[in-house]
Amino acid sequence: MTELEKGPRGLRRGRGARERIVSASQQLFRDQGINGTGLDQLCTVAEVSKRTLYQHFAGKDELIAECLRRFDPDVLPEVFEHAGLTPRERLLAVFDIHSPLCPFIAAAVEIPDPGHPARVHARDYKKAFAARLTEAAREAGAADPEQLGEQLALLLDGASARSRVLDAEAFSTAAAIAAVLVDNAVPAAPSSAVVGR
Known part of the structure; x- marks a missing residue:
């Protein structure tokens, strides 16, 4: 790094x-959580001055919202847009890859203001996630796809919260429960008839 790329206190500035x-x-x-992170520490880790931070973000609230927007902007495309998975497999795959430390739940817990940009984004994300599950349930032939989508979303959020609080692996238990829910909601495919004797 050249001297021109460093600010007066040796902090990196400019590109990136x-x-x-x-x-x-x-x-x-x-x-360490949203509330446990101060701007001074954040600037130190990012190797920027507070002035540089404020050139890019109006404040911590805007930064929190940007972090959430970037976490999963397309709502698990690796599952919901995977051509090789059946709708039933998509419904169950979310339990295999979903992050146990859901930043949307964390933001909602740490930020009490329902109008905060991060809370609004978390709410929108959770609705979009349930809608993706509902669509997959509809494609799978569920009798009540909205109910199954909401049940699976709630189960996944519960597993995420439980694993965060207890440091336990709740996702394997949640996946087993999800399989039962899906099996009960989606009619079994007709078995192939034995061709003539």
Whole structure:
């Protein structure tokens, strides 16, 4: 790094500052929580000054919302847009890959203001996630796809919260419960008739 790329206190500036700020925020918010992360610490980890941070973000609230927007902007496309999975497999695959440390739940817990941009984004994400599950349930032939989508969303959020609080692996138990829910909601495919004797 040349001297021109460093600020007066030796901090990096210029290109990449916004990405360093977001990356440091994601790490710190995940590791120690939103409220436990101060701007001084964030600037130190991102190697930027507070002035640089404020050039990119109006404040911590805007930064929190940006971190959530980037977490999973397309709502698990690796599951819901995977051509090789059947709708039933998609419904169950979310339990295999969903992050146990859901930042949307964490933000909703740590930020009491329902109008906060991060809370609004968390709410929108959770609705979009349930809608994706509902669509997969509809494609799978569920008798009541809205109910199954909501049940699976609630089960997944419960597993995420439980694993966060207890440091336990709740997702395997949740996946087993999800399989029962899906089997009960989706009619079994007709078995092939034995061709003439």
